[in-house]
Amino acid sequence: MRRATAEDIRIIIREKIPQQSVDIAHNSEGHFYKRPHIECPYPSVNGKINIIKEKGLMDWKMNKALDYVFRHIKEITEKNAMEIRDNAEMASVVELEEAGDIGTEIHNYRETIFKDWIRLGYRPKDFISYIPKDEEDIRAVSAIGALEKFCKDYFYQPIVTEQYVYNDKLQLGGTLDDIGFIYLPVRQGMHGCDHDVIGDACIKCELKLKRYLALIDLKTSNYFKNTYWIQVALYYYMFCQLTGLKLPIQMILKLDKYNRTYKIERLKEISKLVRISKEILKVSDGMELITKLREKEFVTI
Amino acid sequence: MDNLFDEKNEVKSSFVSWGAVGDWIKGTLVDVREIESRLPGKEGTRVKVYELKAKAGSFHNIDDKKNPIDPPIEIEDGTFWTIGGRPGIDNSMRNIRLGQIVGFKFKEEIPAKTKGFSATKVIKVYAGEMDPDWQGETANDVEMP
Numbered sequence: 259m260r261r262a263t264a265e266d267i268r269i270i271i272r273e274k275i276p277q278q279s280v281d282i283a284h285n286s287e288g289h290f291y292k293r294p295h296i297e298c299p300y301p302s303v304n305g306k307i308n309i310i311k312e313k314g315l316m317d318w319k320m321n322k323a324l325d326y327v328f329r330h331i332k333e334i335t336e337k338n339a340m341e342i343r344d345n346a347e348m349a350s351v352v353e354l355e356e357a358g359d360i361g362t363e364i365h366n367y368r369e370t371i372f373k374d375w376i377r378l379g380y381r382p383k384d385f386i387s388y389i390p391k392d393e394e395d396i397r398a399v400s401a402i403g404a405l406e407k408f409c410k411d412y413f414y415q416p417i418v419t420e421q422y423v424y425n426d427k428l429q430l431g432g433t434l435d436d437i438g439f440i441y442l443p444v445r446q447g448m449h450g451c452d453h454d455v456i457g458d459a460c461i462k463c464e465l466k467l468k469r470y471l472a473l474i475d476l477k478t479s480n481y482f483k484n485t486y487w488i489q490v491a492l493y494y495y496m497f498c499q500l501t502g503l504k505l506p507i508q509m510i511l512k513l514d515k516y517n518r519t520y521k522i523e524r525l526k527e528i529s530k531l532v533r534i535s536k537e538i539l540k541v542s543d544g545m546e547l548i549t550k551l552r553e554k555e556f557v558t559i
Numbered sequence: 560m561d562n563l564f565d566e567k568n569e570v571k572s573s574f575v576s577w578g579a580v581g582d583w584i585k586g587t588l589v590d591v592r593e594i595e596s597r598l599p600g601k602e603g604t605r606v607k608v609y610e611l612k613a614k615a616g617s618f619h620n621i622d623d624k625k626n627p628i629d630p631p632i633e634i635e636d637g638t639f640w641t642i643g644g645r646p647g648i649d650n651s652m653r654n655i656r657l658g659q660i661v662g663f664k665f666k667e668e669i670p671a672k673t674k675g676f677s678a679t680k681v682i683k684v685y686a687g688e689m690d691p692d693w694q695g696e697t698a699n700d701v702e703m704p
Contacts, residue, residue, distance in 0.1 A: 380691045454585060454615065456662040456685035461583050 264376075264417045264439060267471065267503065271418055271437070274501040280424045280431060291424055291431025300424060303432040303492045306542045307485055307535075322350035361478040363393070364401045364513065365435070368476060371402075372416040372436065381409060397515035401478055404513040404520040413441040413455060413467065423496035428539060434493040436474040440507065441467035472507035473497065478515055482523055486510050488538055491531035573698070574641050575663070577680050578619025578627035583664040584634055584642070586611035587690040588655055589697045607644035609652060610698055611661070612637065618665075625677075639698035651684035658695075660687030 283292040289302035326349040327334075327342065334342050371388050375381055382388070385406040389398050408414065416438040424431040447453060447465025454460060458467045475490045487510075494508050508525040525531060575584055590610035595603060616634035619627035634640065642648070642663055655661050662685035668678040 378691065380688050383691075454662075456585060456660060456687040459685060461585055461662040461664050461685055 261469075264415055267417050267437075268376075270503060271421065271501055275422065280422045282422070282433075291422065293424060293426070293431075296426075298429075300429050300431040303430060303489050306430060306539055307488050307492075308542075319350040323347060325349070360395060360397050360515065363395070364398055364478050364515075365476060367398065367402055368405060368435075369420050371405075372419040375416055376419070385409075397478075400515050400518045401513035403518040405476075405511075407518065408511060408513075408520045408522075413439075415439040417471075421497070423493060423500060425496045425499060428492075428496075428536070430492065430496070430539065432489075432493055432496065434473060434497060435476045437497070437505075438472060438474065439469050440472045441469050444468045470507045471503065471505055472509060473505050475508075475510050477510055477512045479512075480515075482510065482512065482521075486523075487525055487531060488535045490525055491528060491535040492539075494525075494528060495532045495535070573639060574643060575616075575618050576620055577665040577682060578621040579631070580665050580667060582616075582618035582631070583662065584611060584613055584616030584618065584640060585660065585662040585685075585687075586613035586616070586640065587693045588652075588657055588659055588661050589639070589693070589695075590657070591652070607649055607652075609642045609644065609648075609661075611640050611642065612693065612696065612698075613640050614660075616640075645682070648682055648684060651686075655684075655686055656689070658689050658693045660690050661685065662687065 278294065281292050283290040283299040288305045290299035290305075291302065292299040323346040326346040330342055330345075367385075367388050371382055371385050374388075385402045386399055389395075389402060416436060418437050419435065421434050421437060422431065423434055441455075441458060443465060445464055445466040447460050448463035451460065451463040451465070453465055454462050455465070455467065458469060459465065473490065473494055475486065475493070477486065490508050490510060494505055497503070498505060508528060510523040510525075512521045512523070514520065575582075588609060589612050592608050592610070593605045594608055596606045613634045614636050617631045618634070619629065619631045622628055644652070648663070652661075664683050664685070666681045666683045668680055670678050
């Protein structure tokens with residue numbers, strides 16, 4: 259029996275999650291996923307877990323506002339105090355929006371690179387060349403450079419990218435970033451060897467690698483958040499339920515926007531995380547219900 | 560005028576010989592042929608030979624007493640080499656396609672159980688990705704100087 263190839267996995271995914279089984283239905287209120295014959299589109303994972311306010315993020319927003327005030331403290335008068343206050347409130351929003359924009363661009367470049375890679379059957383030689391010259395931003399160059407380094411370090415092979423997933427029982431949808439093969443060492447090679455890996459072993463030393471099917475979630479924000487684990491756990495759950503495939507590795511890949519490095523967080527205790535994530539969805543449903551009930555309960559005494 | 564039969568004009572065999580454990584070659588499989596074996600006792604039988612457009616490698620030639628000759632031959636990128644088939648290699652190579660990157664390494668020698676017989680050389684085959692740079696060229700396409 260031969261080992262499953264990337265194309266074998268791709269065929270299974272296409273068969274179990276056909277294109278017409280789910281589509282995006284994003285609007286101004288958020289991201290949604292439409293299933294055929296189901297009237298209400300499903301909310302996205304991020305939309306549902308928004309209920310969790312990350313303390314780190316709230317502190318950061320407050321610090322941004324305070325920074326703004328201190329920078330303009332000598333300008334504050336009775337006349338412009340409200341304007342300064344409003345600008346301080348917006349200081350974090352502007353920076354978040356900018357971060358969101360570059361994050362989206364980096365994700366898009368990654369999608370193009372990986373789709374090309376899948377189509378060609380081999381890794382493109384120069385990832386940075388996928389950034390148009392007139393769109394070159396030092397942050398994008400750094401992040402895509404880091405992505406290329408990750409792919410080389412782990413001999414990554416993409417299988418699918420930007421894959422829609424959904425779950426009818428949870429009434430939830432999402433787009434996971436990447437599914438692919440990564441290779442981890444099972445036997446260390448010779449120190450100082452300039453490894454020449456063919457297949458799953460180095461031809462020059464004893465380095466031996468093992469191939470794993472992995473779910474990778476790409477991040478470009480400046481720090482890791484707890485909610486990322488919930489997001490990835492739910493993608494993992496939906497993907498495995500739909501395809502029947504085992505995903506032994508789930509990771510968050512953070513690409514640095516300034517120094518061409520990357521960091522990885524591998525999720526642990528995935529079954530527990532999935533259970534916790536489902537409970538969080540219930541809390542989110544509960545809060546939505548309360549909001550709806552309160553809308554109806556406006557009584558004048 | 561140079562003597563054509565001078566030793567320096569001798570065309571060296573482009574066969575890779577597995578002279579010492581650790582000998583290896585990596586390249587793109589460009590051709591698979593069958594030739595008649597010249598091994599004593601196996602004359603007339605057909606054996607497979609695999610032609611590689613090499614990327615790198617290093618191997619030892621052997622002398623009349625089958626001892627490795629130092630220094631090893633360093634294989635240069637872009638040169639063409641032939642690897643003789645044997646059951647272990649042939650089995651692994653069944654799934655390798657033309658244009659695919661492949662590696663061979665002399666892993667170990669297993670002593671013969673029968674006295675007087677040679678040890679078995681274990682050659683490991685490594686299967687890589689398709690070579691994006693290969694355009695279908697073989698050693699026959701190389702222009703001789």
